[in-house]
Amino acid sequence: MLARSLRSPRLLAAPLRSQFVAAAPKPLSLRTVTTDAASASVGAVPSDAEQPFTVTLPNEVFEAYELDAPSRQLEVTKSQLRQMYFHMTSIRRMEMAADSLYKQKKIRGFCHLSTGQEAIATGIEHAITKEDAVITAYRCHGFAYLRGSTVKAVIAELLGRKDGIAYGKGGSMHMFCKGFYGGNGIVGAQVPVGAGIAFAMKYEDKPNTCFALYGDGAANQGQVFEAYNMAKLWDVPVVFACENNKYGMGTASNRASALTEYYKRGQYIPGLKVNGMDVLAVKQAAAFAKEYAVSGKGPLVMEFVTYRYGGHSMSDPGTTYRTRDEVVNMRSTQDPIQGLRKRILEWGVLTEDELKQVDKEARQLVDKEVVEAEESPVPDTNFETLFKDIYVPGSEPRWTRGRTAEETHYY
Amino acid sequence: MVPARRCLLSLSSSSSLRPSLAKAFVSASSSPRSYSSPAAPTTKRKLNLPIDLNASSYLAQTPQQALSLPELPDSVKSSKTKRLNLYQAINDGLSTILETDPKSLIFGEDVSFGGVFRCTTTLLDRFGSQRVFNTPLTEQGIMGFAIGLSGSGYTALPEIQFADYLFPAFDQLHNEASKWRYRSGGAESFNSGNLVVRMPCGAVGHGGLYHSQSPEGFFLGMQGVKVVIPRGPIQAKGLLIAAARAGDPIVFMEPKILYRGAIEEVPVGEYELPIGKAEVLQKGKDVTLVSYGTLVYTCEMAAKAAKEKLGVEVEVIDLRTVHPWDKKTVVDSVNKTGRCVVVHEASRTGGIGESVGAEVQERCFLRLEAPVTRITGWDTPMPLVFESLIVPDVARIFDGIKRVIEY
Numbered sequence: 001m002l003a004r005s006l007r008s009p010r011l012l013a014a015p016l017r018s019q020f021v022a023a024a025p026k027p028l029s030l031r032t033v034t035t036d037a038a039s040a041s042v043g044a045v046p047s048d049a050e051q052p053f054t055v056t057l058p059n060e061v062f063e064a065y066e067l068d069a070p071s072r073q074l075e076v077t078k079s080q081l082r083q084m085y086f087h088m089t090s091i092r093r094m095e096m097a098a099d100s101l102y103k104q105k106k107i108r109g110f111c112h113l114s115t116g117q118e119a120i121a122t123g124i125e126h127a128i129t130k131e132d133a134v135i136t137a138y139r140c141h142g143f144a145y146l147r148g149s150t151v152k153a154v155i156a157e158l159l160g161r162k163d164g165i166a167y168g169k170g171g172s173m174h175m176f177c178k179g180f181y182g183g184n185g186i187v188g189a190q191v192p193v194g195a196g197i198a199f200a201m202k203y204e205d206k207p208n209t210c211f212a213l214y215g216d217g218a219a220n221q222g223q224v225f226e227a228y229n230m231a232k233l234w235d236v237p238v239v240f241a242c243e244n245n246k247y248g249m250g251t252a253s254n255r256a257s258a259l260t261e262y263y264k265r266g267q268y269i270p271g272l273k274v275n276g277m278d279v280l281a282v283k284q285a286a287a288f289a290k291e292y293a294v295s296g297k298g299p300l301v302m303e304f305v306t307y308r309y310g311g312h313s314m315s316d317p318g319t320t321y322r323t324r325d326e327v328v329n330m331r332s333t334q335d336p337i338q339g340l341r342k343r344i345l346e347w348g349v350l351t352e353d354e355l356k357q358v359d360k361e362a363r364q365l366v367d368k369e370v371v372e373a374e375e376s377p378v379p380d381t382n383f384e385t386l387f388k389d390i391y392v393p394g395s396e397p398r399w400t401r402g403r404t405a406e407e408t409h410y411y
Numbered sequence: 412m413v414p415a416r417r418c419l420l421s422l423s424s425s426s427s428l429r430p431s432l433a434k435a436f437v438s439a440s441s442s443p444r445s446y447s448s449p450a451a452p453t454t455k456r457k458l459n460l461p462i463d464l465n466a467s468s469y470l471a472q473t474p475q476q477a478l479s480l481p482e483l484p485d486s487v488k489s490s491k492t493k494r495l496n497l498y499q500a501i502n503d504g505l506s507t508i509l510e511t512d513p514k515s516l517i518f519g520e521d522v523s524f525g526g527v528f529r530c531t532t533t534l535l536d537r538f539g540s541q542r543v544f545n546t547p548l549t550e551q552g553i554m555g556f557a558i559g560l561s562g563s564g565y566t567a568l569p570e571i572q573f574a575d576y577l578f579p580a581f582d583q584l585h586n587e588a589s590k591w592r593y594r595s596g597g598a599e600s601f602n603s604g605n606l607v608v609r610m611p612c613g614a615v616g617h618g619g620l621y622h623s624q625s626p627e628g629f630f631l632g633m634q635g636v637k638v639v640i641p642r643g644p645i646q647a648k649g650l651l652i653a654a655a656r657a658g659d660p661i662v663f664m665e666p667k668i669l670y671r672g673a674i675e676e677v678p679v680g681e682y683e684l685p686i687g688k689a690e691v692l693q694k695g696k697d698v699t700l701v702s703y704g705t706l707v708y709t710c711e712m713a714a715k716a717a718k719e720k721l722g723v724e725v726e727v728i729d730l731r732t733v734h735p736w737d738k739k740t741v742v743d744s745v746n747k748t749g750r751c752v753v754v755h756e757a758s759r760t761g762g763i764g765e766s767v768g769a770e771v772q773e774r775c776f777l778r779l780e781a782p783v784t785r786i787t788g789w790d791t792p793m794p795l796v797f798e799s800l801i802v803p804d805v806a807r808i809f810d811g812i813k814r815v816i817e818y
Contacts, residue, residue: 110618169797
């Protein structure tokens with residue numbers, strides 16, 4: 001019956017109707033993991049800035065798949081909390097500087113900002129060492145800065161200047177430093193690369209892991225699943241970490257993904273969903289994930305539930321596919337920086353004045369380095385620069401001809 | 412529709428680096444200007460002047476010009492025209508396909524709300540979500556899905572958001588779409604049918620490594636697929652409609668800098684332009700200049716300069732279909748002129764220029780007065796700050812013409 005009706009010409013004239021009725025947007029899947037950034041309870045806070053004390057995260061920060069969820073209790077020190085706050089504030093300030101330089105038309109082309117998602121880069125960085133590796137997609141400025149690059153190098157790269165990470169030849173998406181294998185512009189391409197980096201760590205018996213980050217949009221790329229399979233097959237110590245900000249470019253995740261529980265997408269790989277707006281939850285989960293991977297249990301699939309305040313990139317106002325209210329609501333109630341700030345104040349870790357001092361430090365650091373980046377010269381406009389870094393130095397062709405004989409470039 | 416905006420080809424505005432570059436090449440000094448700073452004064456330039464597309468004779472500036480194109484069917488010749496830019500003409504072409512072919516479907520990343528470059532704008536409202544729909548970010552999946560659809564009798568019009576993102580889908584195109592007919596022994600029901608893969612390509616001045624590439628050269632080794640690159644609105648509409656009815660998989664690359672830059676009077680009716688056929692844009696007896704896409708306008712300026720400064724008459728050919736390209740038109744022209752310069756912005760190695768150069772020397776060897784010359788992008792990735800250095804400009808093409816004349 002079904003086969004016959006499919007062959008009927010009338011149905012062919014209205015192709016795929018039934019399929020697309022079925023694929024109409026489903027209600028947003030319930031998010032039991034909240035994006036509340038401000039709750040957690042704490043016992044007595046010691047006066048010594050370096051003395052650890054215990055924080056208990058709320059019930060809704062983790063959700064596990066085929067896995068025992070990590071403890072909701074973690075040890076932090078006052079100075080760590082201060083540093084996390086400083087890092088998130090600096091990233092926000094840097095992204096806002098990029099935003100403004102873009103609007104002044106000083107930065108051109110493609111530029112993806114991570115405002116709203118700062119807790120993920122910060123939490124991960126505070127849970128791993130410089131010997132661990134991180135690889136991510138194009139929303140990479142914060143990661144590059146925290147992994148060891150500078151605000152100046154990041155902004156100079158965006159501006160296309162000589163002091164940029166790739167001498168201005170890359171721009172946004174092309175950021176690297178030790179332990180950070182780059183922003184990547186091709187959606188999903190970094191995920192199998194991250195598995196390869198982690199495989200090298202395993203091969204060398206290093207007690208390290210690689211965080212391979214990708215977005216909810218990239219989670220649908222075929223190569224992500226190929227990487228899952230290889231990683232599980234060989235127990236590669238890689239952490240597949242999906243930053244679910246609810247929108248893959250302009251398409252809501254539930255319109256693009258058949259299963260929006262990204263932490264379950266590894267199927268045969270255990271998963272962990274984390275409140276990505278709570279920097280302490282991210283830190284605790286990332287530390288757990290590293291421990292899990294390094295102990296030889298193989299890969300883990302994580303999902304950080306987060307939200308991006310801006311559009312997908314600078315050319316996207318970010319308001320055609322979601323309501324302004326939604327953005328305003330997330331910004332005003334779930335902001336990761338405000339959430340940590342509130343806790344720092346409540347717990348008496350820092351006073352209002354001390355926090356203002358941290359704000360000021362972050363502002364001064366970023367503003368100073370942005371000025372320096374703007375003062376950086378444009379790259380030398382010669383073939384030396386243009387043809388540099390294509391092949392191993394010394395193995396290039398002997399010379400490359402320019403427009404005229406005088407322009408011929410000899411390696 | 413958004414009213415077409417008159418504007419200069421921004422190749423010219425992004426050429427702000429050029430005078431300083433020319434100087435830097437000699438003096439090795441660095442320029443204080445950034446790649447995105449306002450254009451430098453043009454007073455001292457002789458060749459690399461801003462290119463005004465609204466003055467180009469390769470675009471129909473009046474309805475009479477548009478309707479007198481010899482390739483148009485008679486029914487269209489008596490119709491009206493509408494002033495459209497490239498993305499609007501593509502939108503027009505796509506809606507014609509959707510109107511005339513009930514089995515045609517458009518899908519891709521963010522196409523529902525018009526796509527990054529607005530090419531599919533309003534199509535969802537007009538044709539519904541059964542025929543215009545978003546896909547996940549999954550190029551290989553999109554391509555395979557499209558091949559399956561077109562193989563079962565639909566006209567699949569997938570959009571790859573940028574030509575740079577094509578590579579995950581390359582296997583599907585190469586090993587499935589291009590060979591399906593061949594490996595089924597020509598069986599009627601096993602081929603990729605009407606499949607047009609649209610994608611924006613080319614430099615914009617600041618797209619960089621992943622948004623400004625011109626990957627057409629990769630297709631030279633892919634037999635069974637045709638690659639079309641239109642130079643303007645009239646061409647885009649006619650070639651797109653023809654592509655959707657061609658029965659072979661067609662890669663349709665749209666030079667993204669022309670989306671808003673190239674504006675002309677476009678016939679409102681339905682018309683097709685021939686796939687696989689080059690167009691002689693201007694006649695000349697001394698040099699054959701072969702190009703396609705954005706650079707035909709730079710070639711126009713170079714040909715003009717060659718006429719003024721060297722007294723040389725250049726024949727300019729727009730390949731339109733770059734693979735398999737129209738050998739007859741090119742060979743006939745070179746047999747007349749004896750000299751050939753190929754211009755494109757993709758890398759020199761592995762580019763269309765290699766293919767044209769090799770064929771021309773094989774077929775016109777005794778007639779050639781000078782080696783076939785290629786003016787192309789350099790063999791580097793497309794760096795953010797150096798796009799205007801990579802893309803051939805009027806001076807480089809003029810120099811190429813001069814060299815083949817003086818050889």
